[in-house]
Amino acid sequence: MTDDDHVFRALADPTRRFLLDLLFQRDGRTLKDLESGLAMTRFGVMKHLRVLEDAGLVVTRRSGREKLHYLNPVPIRLIHDRWIDKYREREVSALLALKADLESKKDKPS
Amino acid sequence: MTDDDHVFRALADPTRRFLLDLLFQRDGRTLKDLESGLAMTRFGVMKHLRVLEDAGLVVTRRSGREKLHYLNPVPIRLIHDRWIDKYREREVSALLALKADLESKKDKPS
DNA sequence: ACAATAGGTGACTATATGGTCACCTGTCAA
DNA sequence: TTGACAGGTGACCATATAGTCACCTATTGT
Structure with missing residues (x-):
């Protein structure tokens, strides 16, 4: 449908999200490199990378x-900006910071 | 698969994203209210809302x-934080700000 | 030159998903 | 209390999607 449709459909698959995770850790990987980390044939990985590239989430x-292959964070940022305005951003950031604080105290209680 | 899988699958459908847009504009809507804005039967909308609720994107x-129905921005923020670290965030923000600046100058040229 | 390597295409199958319908439950107002 | 209203369930069908395979192209190193 619209252009951002490609982005969301691309993100819908767990394998593709894992590929983005790999590229988030380290950019500039080759297909062979990415393929080795997945229990899937080369063709499956290639199809997924194609989808990510069409969505603009990966540039080559x-x-x-x-x-x-390189990760392009711009579409991700646009998702954020679509449903989180300045007001909500303050709320959410505060909430997540509080949660992170509680988690850290749970790990090492005083 | 994992828990965030629900979130991404929920976002994959354009109708569901439009429902989030509607709730982003104004919260606390009823099914009848949301249904009236879509060219779809009540049952379709209900299914979509169910998916959004299971994903935690909508709370009721x-x-x-x-x-x-209310919009919950937390899962959206978590998507952002998954692939955008502090370094990339500066880059992307600068880039998008520049782009917005160029767009505004294109609208009303000096 | 030529074998090995990295990547690419089109067709095919099994499954997941979006949308509709007949029918049911709970709540409000006259 | 009874009809109208808001919401809900399970089954069903058409289509979209993930994954594999046989086969092809381009580049590298010896």
């Missing part, structure tokens, strides 16, 4: 016979 | 025979 650069 | 409160 060719280097010889290799294709390097 | 009963009031007599009505059920009021």
Whole structure:
């Protein structure tokens, strides 16, 4: 439908989210590299990377016979801005900070 | 699969994103209210709201025979924090601010 | 040159998903 | 109390999607 539709459909699959996690840790990976971390054939991973690229969540650069993949955070940020205004952002940040605080105290109680 | 899976699958559908848009504009709406804005039967809308509620993107409160729906921004924020660290956040914010600046100048050229 | 390597395409199957309908439950107002 | 109203359930069908495979192209190193 619209353009952002690609982004959300791309994020709907757990394998694709895991690929983004891998690229979040370290950019510029090749298909072979990414494939090795997944219990799936090369073709499946390639299809997923194609979807991510069409969505603009991953950008690529060719280097010889290799294709390097990079994470593009812009679409993620736009999702955030769509449903979180300045008012809600303050609320949510405070809430999550409080939660993180409680979690840390649970780990090492005084 | 995991818990956040519900969130991303919920966001994958354009109708559900539109429902979030409606709740972003104004909270506390009833099913009848939301249904009236969509070219779909009541049952379709109800299914979508159910998915959003299971994902935690929408929270509800009963009031007599009505059920009021509210937007919960927390899962959205968690998506953001998953793939945007402090470093990338500065980059992206600057980029989007620049883009917004160019757009505004395109609208009313000096 | 040529074998190995990295990536790519189109077709196919099983399953998941969106949407509708017939029918049911609980609540409000005259 | 009884009809209208808001919401809910389970089954059903058409389509979209994930994953695999046979087969193909381009680049590298020896």
